[in-house]
Amino acid sequence: MLSVSGLIMQFGGLRAVDGLSFEAKTGDITAVIGPNGAGKTTVFNCITGFYRPSGGSIDLTHPGGASHKLHTMPGHRIASAAKVARTFQNIRLFAGMTVLENLLVAQHNTLMAATGFGVLAVLGLGRYRAAEAAGIEKAKFWLDAVGLTARADDPAGALPYGAQRRLEIARAMCIDPVLLCLDEPAAGLNPRESDELNQLLMRIRAGGCSLLLIEHDMGVVMRISDHIVVLDHGKKISDGPPAEIRNDPAVIAAYLGEGEEDEVPA
Amino acid sequence: MTALRDAFLSALVALGLFAPLVGLVTTSGEHGLYLELRPIATAVVVGLVFLGRLIVLSRRSRGRAASLAAKPALAERISKAGKYVTPLLLIAAVALPFTGSRYYIDLGTLVLTYIMLGWGLNIVVGLAGLLDLGYVAFYAVGAYSFALLATNFGLGFWTCLPLAGIFAAFAGVMLGFPVLRLRGDYLAIVTLAFGEIIRVVLINWVSLTNGPNGITGIPRPTLFGLALSMDGGPGTIAGFFNVEPAVIQRIIFLYYVILGLALLTNWVSLRLRRMPLGRAWEALREDEVACRSLGINVRNTKLTAFGIGAIFGGFAGAFFATRQAFISPESFTFIESATVLAIVVLGGLGSQLGVALAAIVMVGGLETLRDFLSFLGDQMNSPLFSGIASELPLYRMLIFGLALVVMMVLRPRGLVSGRTPSVALHKVKDIAPDLVAQGRG
Structure with missing residues (x-):
């Protein structure tokens, strides 16, 4: 469905996304997670045409077989022709x-x-x-x-x-859309609203639209996503199904802070 | 006590302002100019400021909460009254020539020209939220394209009218292409410059436009091929209807032409508002980024707003040229753009009725105020005011500016400030003005 490869986004001296590659499969809910400032929203802005990537490619293949190179399309065409929708x-x-x-x-x-x-x-x-x-x-x-x-x-x-x-x-x-990109859809929702949101997202997926979401609410992420991509400092540090991500030491280290070098690993 | 001190300070500021403005007057005497003092007139103005400030302060200390609570009710009443105001205005507009007064019909023609310009600019500023300070450029392009086509190629008004619109739209798109990447204040400055450039080109391109001398002998419109002429022969309106030719016939005819053009502008804008294009304009005003994420081509949509706004400016320009029979670059100065923009802002961005009311107030009201002040001056026989009475009409701009300031303080979003949705599932409910964005270009 969506294939991001070697994506680089450079703002002056800052490399917000550094050689990111991942795939989102048709009919999946793919979540992009990571600590604050990891570059998640930048990746979204590249996919939806708000930023022109400094390097790498983003390819979208429709279920029908039509293929679009999102990294070369003007912003409004990504929505009207490639059928990628987003929220903010x-x-x-x-x-x-x-x-x-x-x-x-x-x-x-x-x-x-x-x-x-x-x-x-x-x-x-x-x-x-x-x-x-x-x-x-x-x-x-x-x-x-x-x-x-x-x-x-x-x-x-x-x-x-x-x-x-x-x-x-x-x-x-x-x-x-064939791909719906949601930027923190559960932010600021109470638990009941959050549950309703999950059901809505499931319903959208059942309707044949794939989803890509950025989310901080781990409850939502772990419950509904089929596939998780973890970013830190613009790089991918882990990629896999929720159960795998939950136990990945690199992910835990990124979220909870890395141990000092002289510290004995527990 | 604080109120007194405050009022005293206001009076002091007023004294500083009005002592030179009102208190000093230069009169030409035997040995050139000499200065005349007018202490009493100054004292009256300063006293008025002092009392006014006291009244404002005492009212404010009393029920401020009550006045706030009354506001939504007032807004509702205005919107309800709006339903009756529109047909009444329309009837009044159609019936105006039956008064037979040349003065009123001329004034009505002037007001309708500004209403039409206001409705045209409303598309750009009110709907699409693009601040355009150079709208007069399209007015000028329309006027000059009609004048040049008519005097050089002998084309008639009705042939040239669409051409004038097309030329103006072309100018709008030409302006739009490079500048629409700019936002807000920057866009405003560039459009302001564009308006001035057009005027300067008209002044200096003497071989085409005859420069500052302008173009004379612009033909009048015809009615289905019947000319408006004073000789009353066959092929003229007077001859065809077998009546005595008179100047008033031409004035009435021109009045109905501009009324028709203005109503066309209104009809097209109202239709467009309910179309995807009009909704996209309003969506652009609300949030450009969201528009892009929904696949709306932001640049093209802005260009259509500029282009369609310009068409109506061009139509109005062609009408202006045919009415005056003479145009020169002097008629297309920045003050025209400013007046039209003031009409749109005062009326309430995006509101058709508001723009019409504001044009009546701004253009018609100013004229009426002039008449009223000269009448008032004639009535004042007291020696106290002998110095000021004859000059009272000159104060109309001052009074008018003050009225505008008061108006914008009381109703900051214009006379008719709410937004009526373009479509409804169950019931149309007006949207409160504080939710509606004003656009940042």
């Missing part, structure tokens, strides 16, 4: 627009194609009306999935925090 660590909704409008903006390219360069739709001709009805149906489906149908006409900025997180995921799903 600090939620980025269109706060002054309603929940429904947020979901319709996400379907911009599909709807825009039906407007006949805008002219026909402004005149009320063409197939835009049908396209918008279909768009609203899709929005309704995702509103239902995240439990926000009742609040569809409220401004997104007025929703409580947990609902904003869910709305951002629903909005990302409205571009029909």
Whole structure:
């Protein structure tokens, strides 16, 4: 599905990602974890086109067989053509627009194609009306999935925090992604909301979308991920299924701090 | 006690400001200019500031909480009244020529031109959130393209109108390409410069534009091929309808042309707001990064906003040229951009009704204020005010500026500040202005 190889991201003298390679398989939930400042969000920004990598390659192969070189594509094409959706660590909704409008903006390219360069739709001709009805149906489906149908006409900025997180995921799903990248989706959620989030993510995976997530909440990571990649200082220090990662001494050392050299290992 | 001291300080500041502004006047006498003092007028102004400050302070110490609680109710009432204001304004606009007063129709034409410009700029500033300080450039491009096409190739107004729009849109896209990577203040400065560049080019490209002398003899529009002419022969409007030709006919006709153009602008913006393109503009204003993550081509979307905003600027420019029958670069100075932007901001970013109201207040109100002040000056016979009475109309800008400041303090997000969603699943609910982003370019 997603294959990252030799990824390097250099900011001036700082090498935030240093030769990272990993694979995310189709239909898997792949988690990227690591201590603060390990370069997780930088990797995400490279994959979703917000940064142009200094080196290495990122290849995405659709289940249908089409292949995209994400490291050479402009940012918006990664979402519209390669079908990679993302959410943000600090939620980025269109706060002054309603929940429904947020979901319709996400379907911009599909709807825009039906407007006949805008002219026909402004005149009320063409197939835009049908396209918008279909768009609203899709929005309704995702509103239902995240439990926000009742609040569809409220401004997104007025929703409580947990609902904003869910709305951002629903909005990302409205571009029909093959890969959904979630940047700390469980941050700031209470245990019950966190459980609901797990179920939502499982449901998205069952719908045929692969997931890549950055997460600090180990409960979420260990429960739902099929595969974990551990980063530290921009390098991969471990890679494997949750059970393996849990017992990897390198991972434990990275999280709890390495022992002093003269210290006797316990 | 503190209130008194505060008011006294305010009066002191006012004295510093108004002593030279109001208290001194130069009059030409036998031996050149000499200075005349006007202590009483200054004292009146300073006294007004002192009393005003006292009133403001005493009101503030009383129920501030109560006034805050009243605010949402007030906003709701305004939005409810808005439903009736729109049709009333429309009826008034259609009925205005029936007053038969040349003064009112001319004023109405001027106001409608600014309403149209405001609605055009509203697409760029209000919807897409791109601060454009050089909107007058597109107005100028539209006016000059019509004037040049008409005087050089003998093309009529209705042929040139779309061409003027296309040229203006082209100018908008040309401006947009290099500058849309800039944000906020930087974008504002570059658009400001663009407006000035266009004006300077118009002044200096004498072989094409006739430089500062401008272009004369721009033809008037026709009504389905019928000319507006004073000779009343066949092929003119007066001749066709068999009425006596009169200047007022032309003025009324031009009024309805601009009314039609303005309503076209409004209709297109309202339609576009409900289309994916309009929603993408608003989404850009809210969060550009999120737009990109959803596959929206940010650059192209901004360019369409610039281009479509420019088209309406171009239309308005062509109308301006045909109405004046003469244009020169002097008509396209920065103050025009500033006025249109002030209309959009005062009206409330993104609100069609707000922009219309603001244009009426800013353009119509200023004229009315001038009339009112000269009327007031005529009524003042007291020797106390003899010095100031005849100059009262000159104070209109001062009063007007003060009114704008007060307005923006009371309603910082404009006259009509909420946002109406473009689509609803169950029920359309207006969105509070503090949730809506203002755009950072």
